[in-house]
């Protein structure tokens with residue numbers, strides 16, 4: 027371990043209320059590392075992924091949300107919201123990185139890596 | 142009573158307090174001299190059965206757990222109607238109302254919870270009640286006897302049971318819920334939808350996504366509830382059922398560690414070794430529970446620990462919920478969040494109003510929602526608690542325990558083989574298994590269509606198709622050739638588009654969840670291909686009435702632009718019949734400059750495409766274009782896109798008629814309409830066909846004597862060609 031390399035600190039950032047996102051909807055949050063897609067499912071679960079489809083970078087935040095998955099608006103890959111992985115026949119072809127997300131008192135906090 | 146016995150004092154004569162005492166007596170009946178304080182002036186009763194009491198389905202006597210004789214028999218001193226007011230830990234004494242003080246060696250806190258009262262204006266009016274004890278029920282019953290309307294704030298388990306009870310007693314009951322799904326913490330939206338309908342049938346109306354603003358009153362009595370959107374719901378009784386707060390006042394006052402509840406360790410001991418806490422007032426590993434099942438677990442552990450079993454430990458509970466509304470079977474347990482290896486199994490039976498969803502994760506049951514038939518709730522919950530591997534019974538899991546265990550070890554087609562000949566296969570046409578197998582063998586049928594033709598089985602709604610196919614396979618063996626009939630809409634259903642559209646009209650289905658239930662969708666909420674289709678069919682079938690679902694529209698239709706490979710958008714303003722003006726062109730040029738739009742292209746449909754617009758700029762781009770009098774060309778829509786024209790008789794020396802004018806009229810007539818797929822038109826002024834009208838969905842060629850109309854020859858009959 028190199029003492030000079032610091033663990034990057036996670037900075038929790040309030041990005042809005044859970045209810046700002048309609049059920050079966052998503053919102054896009056810009057970040058220094060690229061856009062982040064925050065999803066809310068029909069059952070009220072929330073997830074965050076980097077807003078880039080593992081296929082050709084399509085903006086997942088613009089897709090249709092169904093169950094705990096989103097269909098990419100570009101070529102219709104179905105991405106699992108919990109893991110960011112492509113599903114079905116595309117399984118194993120890559121994944122959109124998961125972004126840490128916490129709900130506190132109805133507000134959404136994204137865990138952004140600072141440093 | 143022998144003086145040598147230790148003194149045990151219990152504060153709280155409710156579910157937890159008395160169960161703890163029962164469990165202690167079972168283990169060591171003579172160990173303690175027991176005193177119980179209860180703030181309520183009555184013996185111990187089953188609080189969860191207050192709902193059926195309210196509904197008039199049970200009486201108070203029916204729900205008493207321990208009557209006076211029980212206390213006497215076990216030598217327990219009960220101080221009912223006497224709340225404890227303080228605990229003195231130094232002297233080991235509790236003080237109660239009326240100046241009574243009692244010393245203890247061991248003390249159990251079982252004070253339960255208090256219902257949360259919203260701090261709304263008017264919350265202190267008469268007739269504003271909560272739902273926690275028998276006094277609350279008495280107040281509600283009195284109000285119901287006078288008739289009128291009731292409002293319940295809170296669409297959770299408690300609120301719904303209150304509203305149902307009041308409706309049963311003849312009141313007009315309305316539940317006001319902050320969220321858009323009832324019991325949203327236990328149900329998914331499909332089950333929530335069914336619950337809303339089932340309650341409506343039982344006289345309980347629901348107002349979802351509603352914020353309460355103020356309680357209105359007259360002469361000190363409630364008269365109604367005002368919502369933030371201005372609506373007023375009149376009522377003579379208002380029930381607040383918005384949650385509970387652990388009752389920790391005594392513990393806090395005597396300095397015990399308190400979080401949400403009184404903090405306890407795995408033996409249910411508080412920060413003081415002689416004081417224990419159990420039930421809803423306790424917080425264990427960060428959780429304060431609000432249901433009885435965990436309380437029974439806690440009481441068992443407490444009883445063991447307090448009678449000397451140091452190994453006893455409570456490790457927390459998994460929860461399941463069942464709604465107690467007669468005739469409405471609702472069960473929920475576990476989680477429905479998706480995740481790695483998560484899989485939904487959905488079963489719907491429209492005829493019986495059944496919806497079942499079991500969520501599997503890594504081959505184990507992770508959660509279940511059952512509506513309409515909750516008989517197997519306990520079984521799923523057991524499988525979940527055991528962490529049982531259910532991969533081997535996956536095929537039949539959703540049909541429940543009886544079928545699964547009846548068939549274990551057999552292959553799936555055994556279920557079909559095991560059916561008796563007079564068991565019904567096709568419910569629509571009343572066809573039994575025997576009729577089908579007989580028809581197959583005696584008439585030499587080999588295909589699904591042939592079976593449909595001869596027996597009518599699977600010829601109506603189609604939901605028995607898989608079963609009929611299995612019968613064919615079973616009867617014919619290798620001779621059976623799976624056949625592809627009309628393709629289903631998508632993998633969420635086995636119905637075709639046509640059938641779904643017919644059903645929407647015939648059964649008056651007016652929302653996406655209603656269609657999914659009636660047509661027995663196999664997923665909880667569809668996918669990206671059926672949802673937009675259903676939304677479209679519903680808009681067509683119930684114009685004006687159906688509320689468009691934005692979340693079921695493709696992004697292009699939501700932002701009036703066309704998503705491009707890099708996530709930017711293209712914007713195409715409408716140019717009627719391909720005609721434009723210098724002003725329009727200037728406005729387009731200005732927009733392109735102002736928003737640094739990287740590419741401007743003339744499309745094949747005689748319009749101008751602005752490419753590479755950033756999503757955030759779209760509203761401003763459209764505002765500028767609209768200000769210049771231009772509207773969307775719907776270059777992304779399943780609707781009318783472009784009408785391509787030539788200049789016709791206005792300018793062309795060959796023109797027989799005004800093809801430009803006709804094109805513009807057609808475009809103005811049809812634009813903005815929704816169609817199942819994109820539609821493009823063309824109008825040429827003579828057979829030279831400069832507008833390429835013969836390769837459009839509808840093409841008009843003007844001739845001297847009239848028009849030649851060409852239909853259905855588009856160049857790209859694919860579903861979603863994006864442009865022009």
Ligand SMILES: Cc1cc2nc3c(=O)[nH]c(=O)nc-3n(C[C@H](O)[C@H](O)[C@H](O)COP(=O)(O)OP(=O)(O)OC[C@H]3O[C@@H](n4cnc5c(N)ncnc54)[C@H](O)[C@@H]3O)c2cc1C
Nearest residue numbers: 153155156157180188189224225252253420421431432433
């Ligand atoms: C209408 C209704 C329906 C319900 N339905 C269900 C259901 O279907 N399934 C389910 O699992 N759960 C249900 N519950 C929840 C369940 O009843 C509670 O989880 C359970 O009663 C909690 O037990 P407890 O002993 O912790 O609290 P309680 O049963 O509330 O007992 C606490 C007692 O302590 C007394 N007390 C408080 N402070 C003092 C004091 N200072 N001195 C003396 N006495 C005091 C109170 O008066 C009360 O009698 C329902 C609850 C209600 C109200």
Ligand code: SF4
Nearest residue numbers: 787793796826827831
């Ligand atoms: S189609 Fe006929 S009328 Fe139209 S521009 Fe061509 S030649 Fe002229």
Ligand code: SF4
Nearest residue numbers: 857861862863864865
């Ligand atoms: S023909 Fe249409 S769909 Fe194909 S690349 Fe061109 S614009 Fe795209």
Ligand code: FES
Nearest residue numbers: 079081082084098
């Ligand atoms: S970029 Fe998402 S499917 Fe192609």
